[in-house]
Amino acid sequence: MILKNKTNNKIKIISLTCCKNEEDIIESFVRMNKNIIDLFIFVDDSSDRTTHILESLTLEGFPIRVLEMDRDSTEYRQSDILSEVRESLIKEFPDSIFLPLDCDEFPEYSRAELLDTIARAPRGQILLTAWKTYVPLTNNFPFDAQLSNGFALREPEGTQYYKIVIPNSLDSSIIICEGAHDATLENGGQIPHVSTSLKLAHFPVRSSSQIIKKNLAAVIKQGRAKRKKSGEGYHIYPVFNTLVMRDFTLTLGDLQGIALRYANSAVKCCMNYNLKPPLQDCEIRYTRKNTDSLVEFLVREIVALLLEPIPSDLATQLRSILLMQHEKR
Numbered sequence: 001m002i003l004k005n006k007t008n009n010k011i012k013i014i015s016l017t018c019c020k021n022e023e024d025i026i027e028s029f030v031r032m033n034k035n036i037i038d039l040f041i042f043v044d045d046s047s048d049r050t051t052h053i054l055e056s057l058t059l060e061g062f063p064i065r066v067l068e069m070d071r072d073s074t075e076y077r078q079s080d081i082l083s084e085v086r087e088s089l090i091k092e093f094p095d096s097i098f099l100p101l102d103c104d105e106f107p108e109y110s111r112a113e114l115l116d117t118i119a120r121a122p123r124g125q126i127l128l129t130a131w132k133t134y135v136p137l138t139n140n141f142p143f144d145a146q147l148s149n150g151f152a153l154r155e156p157e158g159t160q161y162y163k164i165v166i167p168n169s170l171d172s173s174i175i176i177c178e179g180a181h182d183a184t185l186e187n188g189g190q191i192p193h194v195s196t197s198l199k200l201a202h203f204p205v206r207s208s209s210q211i212i213k214k215n216l217a218a219v220i221k222q223g224r225a226k227r228k229k230s231g232e233g234y235h236i237y238p239v240f241n242t243l244v245m246r247d248f249t250l251t252l253g254d255l256q257g258i259a260l261r262y263a264n265s266a267v268k269c270c271m272n273y274n275l276k277p278p279l280q281d282c283e284i285r286y287t288r289k290n291t292d293s294l295v296e297f298l299v300r301e302i303v304a305l306l307l308e309p310i311p312s313d314l315a316t317q318l319r320s321i322l323l324m325q326h327e328k329r
Helices: 026-033 050-060 078-092 111-120 208-224 236-245 252-261 290-307 314-328
Strands: 013-019 039-044 064-068 097-100 105-107 126-136 151-155 162-165 174-176 183-185 193-202 270-272
Touching: 013 026, 013 078, 026 050, 026 105, 039 050, 039 078, 050 064, 078 097, 078 174, 097 111, 097 162, 111 193, 126 252, 162 193, 208 236, 208 252, 208 290, 236 252, 252 270
Parallel strands: 013 039, 013 097, 039 064, 126 193
Antiparallel strands: 105 193, 126 151, 126 162, 151 270, 174 183
8 A cells, every 4th residue: 555645643533445436426425424534544446536536635634545556456355455454554543443434325423423332332342333225316416416415215225234333442453344344353253243323324326427437347347357256246237237228328217226226136125205314415626527527437448448358258248338338428
């Protein structure tokens, strides 16, 4: 990792985030979570404007550290990276609480509620915060709709996923599992869990542009991956097939269908229009319109595919789809 900027040593709550091409939501993530997080740590592997937005927010005064990937992106493992980063940071900030968060996750609790919950929990245990997934009501995030008014709660949640909170009573030698849904000891031993009433607002689907970019990038990455675990990437291809069938033009209904099924294939869900995310709006200064960012993304991916063919049966199909979409635009 290459440390790009420094902050002071008065740290209590640190977020750990791996980000890749999150330009539509990264600004909201920082601005809306600033009242909870003392230091934002981003491991950045982006080729879009994510890095530029983080640099702009840093200049504005937000406590941000950006770590660049120094390894082959095909060997990227979130578990390895977050575990390594936390172990390094805990030496610098030994009494810190760590929140492994994705850019689409926003605590619905306050800082005081988090600290009180940790104080009352048994020492040496991982805390669990439950996902509350929200479905888009418009295709215009983040400009004509904010997280607070452009989404409705998915009910039921179906298979309940949790994200961990790592309290300051745990030592450095733990492994954060993929997705930060769990953590183990270095030897593979289990760490006791304690459930909490804390909730985490989850926004995996926000706009057609975001879904197209994220899914194509994921499919290409899977095609290039040298190390693959059993079942890895299983959630990518159903969305990719939907994109192909829709000629890469998603309606609001398509977006809502993807959100209702996200990490939830076995349970039928619906939208509760009366339950909106309990979040505050934020000012958007550095984020571009989705249409502009999508065109830039398509150009980059076309060049990448032509210069570095992926060793996969998907290569020809991906090239033709990307070229066709670029010509349309």
